Amino acid sequence: MHKKYIVFKISIIIFVSLFCLQLYAQTWDIPADKKAKNSYIPFTGVTAKEGEAIFTKNCMSCHGNPGKGNSLKTLKPVPPDLAGAITQQRTDGDLFYIVSTGRAIMPSFKNVFSDDDRWKVISYIRSFNKQYVQVLSKFDPRKSKLVKINVSFDSQTYLIRVVVKANEKTGTVSLKDDEVELFANRYFGRLQIDKSLHTNQDGVAFFQFPKDLPGDKAGIVGLTVKVSDDNYGEIEYQQKLNIGIPTDNPPLTQKRAIWNVVTKAPLWIILTYTSCVLFVGLFLLYILYSLWKLKKAGTT
Ligand code: HEC
Structure with missing residues (x-):
């Protein structure tokens, strides 16, 4: 009798947690400012076509063809048919956020596609919705040329200081609360340094640099700074600094290896x-x- 009661209790707990998981799987927690974001690219037949090419290569294997209900059913959660009501009721900002950040099985495409390409995929997804009317963003991507990024290093604290400013006609403005990411360029891709940060009131962010990161023979490390601003768009900036441990590693192609000549x-x-x-x-x-x-x- 007692044993039965425990089994009953455990089943209830399992059932409730599964139910909560299911609920969680259906809601995306999207910040208000991201939700309200709109595309600066007008969605046309051309952008939809370009988006389709990206979709076919990168999304179709899981989501299937929009409107055909042929997504990969063996995945948990099942990837939704993107022509469906649930997806189409979301704002453009929601879709942009979801495609950028991903979640669990749904991959993050933030560092895979440019902003332009991610909007084009959404243009393709929207082309299946006859009722859809686009709201265009007033943001002009050409403004990204006005942004100036400055990177400096403090050898005492091992902090990298990134300053983000925009040279407007009316003077220089500090870009505050922008998302900033710092990477060290490596052989294969990039290594993120510290975590994603936001610029403060003065447009400044400080990254903690590791003390043991190998550089080249002279200790030079190639850095890439990625800034994302709602008005100025996405800006990438590269700079070399002599802040790594000098390392004399022969390039991979000079080493004896099975894959070499x-x-x-x-x-x-x-x-x-x-x-x-x-x-x-x-x-x-x-x-x-x-x-x-x-x-x-x-x-x-
Ligand atoms: C590896 C499989 C996979 C790939 C590849 C993939 N997705 Fe997803 N996607 C998912 C899964 C699974 C979900 C549901 C995630 C959840 O609810 O937690 C999802 C959810 C979404 C959603 C939210 C749907 C909604 O309304 O709830 C959108 C939009 C989306 N994906 C777009 C894309 C786009 C665009 C691409 C290609 C650039 C892509 N996905 C590639 C698996 C994938």
């Missing part, structure tokens, strides 16, 4: 290969020699 193959492969060839060659010579000996024995 013949002259750069690992020694053990060259040795094994050469001895196999030698062995077969010697064996052939031995056969020829035996044949010759046989022939000689026959004639005498």
Whole structure:
């Protein structure tokens, strides 16, 4: 009796948590300012077509064709059909946020596609909604040219100071509360330094730089700063600073490796290969020699 009661209690707990998980899976927690964001690109047949190309390559495997209900049903949660009512009732800002950040199985495309490309995919998704009327953003992406980014390093505190300003005709403005990300350029892609930060009142953000990051022979590290501003758009800035540990690593293509060219193959492969060839060659010579000996024995 007592045992049954416990089993009953546990089942209730499992049931309720599954129910909550399901609820969680249906709501996206989207900040108000992101929700209200609109595209600065007017959605046309052309942008929808460009968006379709991106969609086919990157989204269709999970979401299927919009309106066809053929998304990948084996995933949990099942990726929604993007022509469906739930998706189409969302704001453009919602969709932009979801495609940018992702969640669980739904990947983040923020560092995969430019803002322009993400809006084009949304243009494609909207092309399945006859009732949709676009609200255009007043933001002009050409304004990103006005943004000036300054990066400096303090060797005492190991802090990297990023200053974001815009040179308007009326004077210089500090861009506050902008999202800033800092990356160190590596062989394969980028390594994020610290976390995503926001600029303060003076347009400044401080990143904690690791003390043990390898640089090149001279200790130079290539840095990329990514700033995202609602009015000025997305700006990327690159700068080299002598702040890494000097490291003399030969480039990957100069090392002996299985994937490299013949002259750069690992020694053990060259040795094994050469001895196999030698062995077969010697064996052939031995056969020829035996044949010759046989022939000689026959004639005498
Ligand atoms: C690996 C599979 C996968 C890929 C690839 C993928 N998605 Fe998703 N997507 C999902 C899943 C799963 C969900 C549901 C996530 C949730 O609710 O937690 C989702 C949710 C969404 C939503 C929210 C739908 C709604 O209204 O609830 C949008 C919009 C979306 N994806 C767009 C895209 C776009 C655009 C691409 C391609 C650039 C893409 N997805 C690529 C799996 C994927």
